[in-house]
Amino acid sequence: MVSVEFRFPRQVTHETRGWLMSATSSCRTHYRQVADLPCPKGLPFLGNLHQLSPTKLHLVLEHWAEELGSPFRFQICRMPVTVWTDPELCQTIMRERPHRYRRYASMESVLAEIGCNGLFSAEGAAWEPQRRLIMQALSIPHVKAFYPSLKAITERLYLRWQRAAAQGTIVEMTEDLKRYTVDVTSSLAFGEDPRTLEMNRGVIQEHLALIFPMLMNRINAPFPYWRYVRLPRDRRLDSALLEVHRYVRDMMRRARERMRDDPSDSPRHLLEAMLALRDAPGSGVTDDQVAANVLTLLLAGEDTTANSVAWTLLYIAADPDLQQRLFETARGVLGSARVCPEYSSLKELDLFEAVCTETGRLRPVAAVNSFEPLEDVCLSDIMLPAGTKMFFLNRPATLDERNFSHPEQFDPDRWLHEPGHRRETHEPRAYLQFGAGPRVCPGRHLASVEMRLVLSMLIANFSVRMAVDPDTIKEVTAFTMVPSAMPVHLSTRQQSGNRVLSGVA
Template sequence: MNAAPITTSLREIDDLPSPRGLPLLGNLHQLPPATHHLTLERWAAELGTPYVFRFGTTPVTVWNDIELSHAVMRERPHRYRRYAPIENILKEFGCNGLFSIEGAAWEPQRRLVMQALSIPHIKAFYPTLAAITERLRRRWEAAAREGRVVDMTDDLKRFTVDVTSALAFGEDPNTLENERVLIQEQLAMLLPMLMARVNAPFAYWHYVKFPRDRKFDEALIDVHRHIRELMARARARMREEAAAEACATPLGDTAHAPRNLLEAMLALRDAPDSGITDDEVAANVLTMLVAGEETTATSIAWALLFLGSDDALQARVAASARGVLGDSAVCPSYGAMRELDLCEAVCTEASRLHPVAPYLSFEPLEEVRLQGVRLPAGTKMFMLNRPAMMDPNNYADPRQYDPDRWLHDHRHESASERGAHEPRAYLQFGAGPRVCPGRHLAAVEMRLVVSMLTANFTARLATNPADIREICTFTAVPSAMPMRLALR
């Protein structure tokens, strides 16, 4: 773990370079929430890493070392944990699920989620995925015929909410066709509020509620009511199906097999001495909804920035997609979907330049010594992602948008032919034991949406690309992604 030898003089946190701050406030006044990630990256370029800044009086160390990031993530959850304020606030939201939960509760929940998001499960789910993609196509076809500008980020979030709900909970809210399904609007409030409260100098909402806090609290009540109704309907279905199976097998030797993540969690919850509560099940439902909506939709949206401003690239992706789709409007099978490498590559390359997770945040559970610096237990650590992905030692021409660098044939060229390509520097799904369990589902969604869009439409940005900015709402999202679509 890059521990300093005993004979080496250790630096303390206060010995690290730091941007000039103010008494009591530290550097808070220099870190506007929407763009603070860009400031952290600028300080890294100016000061080098590791450096330290302060949230009020709390020091936060900032690192930019890809090997160190991998080493820290390998030693989760026994030596490092996620940044504690995230878990504390998500507990208040009733959303302390697999993403943020720590300790012994993590592993059994991980197994359940990994099973639900496994390749065989997603393969079996593919017809539903294709049907929801067709629904998105019809929505975009209507917009194209009417000449309307499409808010692509909003539509993509509706798509991912429908996919996640159908896959994980066995119910499809159909937000793509039901314009005023509130769950999508309510979920969209959670990550910005999480970011705001994580960055707040103190827990002001425990003492006073501003209009934004009251609106969020009301939305959260509705979301949790929706989740409890989901759970009740799932339990009713499970009881009915178990009763039907019992009638069909009088000896009672056939148990109802859970068909989705929610049923599996409820079966585990309702088992004798499970130690799992309905609140914990609900927290994981909410975690899945939020994670399934935000990250994949944002990755696809960033790809549209490049597709919508490069006619030649879009034509190439369209030809590749049509070659796989044939006469179909949507990729017809899971096997065919696996041939859409270019459609995933345009998303991967976009999120290399515009990382959805601009940094990862951790704390050591015990004192550690990293790169000659002594970090007491509980020290806040931010691990920047973008600098390594913009390093020419990791990627050739790193500022150039080049989806080909992720294609199978290109990766297997010699180093002298393709230049630097270090996939370990791409950490959008994390690494180690807690690598994102939804990465395969995300890849499938990217391939389906990009192939459907480019094969059926021409898409043009309805704004100047230079006006699209990164906004950090816990994830780094585009400030807007308006597009005009025309039928091919």
């Protein structure tokens, strides 16, 4: 894997110094109230609600942060939301979870309503036992043992792309990559391979795709309108959830049948482990909780890794020299194989993960983290009552030259430890795509493996060029930050030769 060192910054920021000097919820010096923070001009009663386009939320907040500084606040009617950009402060809060901070309370209630209140949103005592199970299922030994299946799924993705290249059809990369990640997640965690890569229509992703955008709308809504009025988009979500929950419950039923017909001394995958825990005397775990974690993993596995890989194509397609370098690296590892043949060989593909990491610095899929304190706290000189809404923006710190030299440049080498490469300023603690603290993303190793495996297969076998003007591809807030589209033309290496062809169709 890419080597990322973690160290305390050379200089403690003003906000972090304030927190370190305040171990209790009171400040020894004069402090400001939330109402004292700068705020963009809004309207009476509505506040800034009319300015918060759900699909552009992260862009609006980043613009205000540039204009007002950090921290600032905005208003959703009478509710203030504070916005921060200090990554060290965000690290501190993440380390203080779950006993001093939590995610938005509204996030937990909205996810509970749709039957998806699993590990991601669980708080308090409900979090720890779920975390142990999922960490075990996504551990390095389990992913390593799963590699033959992972390789076979990647071969199917290769065949899908080979057909598209032969036919000259445009590939919508976000859709294909989501099929891939759902097949991987289902096979690894639930013991079932839905083989969506071999289908054209009627796949579970068609229903999953509706959930994240609606979650974004509901979590940030000033009041739960959907409990009183069902708009057309709410009815579409209801229909999608009906299909998704039927899919999850059928998977649980089949897993129980396999456990009954072919008993094993130990669970063979995460779903069996969760069902075994649910059936243990006095566990307190319900079928609904098992189903919520299945749905959580489907959504998380489908969305974040797929979009992270998709964003890389903007940079790879625009840089023929980088694409050639990636090709030579991939072929040096894969030899004549279409897919990386061994798990042990993945460690030689650092450059591919470095490309994904650098892409995530400039195009963060996790653009915003949201928290609220469980008790009154003082951060810097600002008093935050319990329950105060807090947004942390991830991109401003990664574009700050105090953290990264030449931050506007796309430079994957800044993440590699290669002789002769001068890294200058490089503060990896400012990069928070996988979170930090006790609730750091449990799927980060699987994501690393998928990134290396898919991109090396892609570049070893195909040249890539965008099918549209890259400037027409927009950033969209849909819970995570996703591309509006990622259409590409693929050409097999036999067609285009070993030298990469690039450009816009």
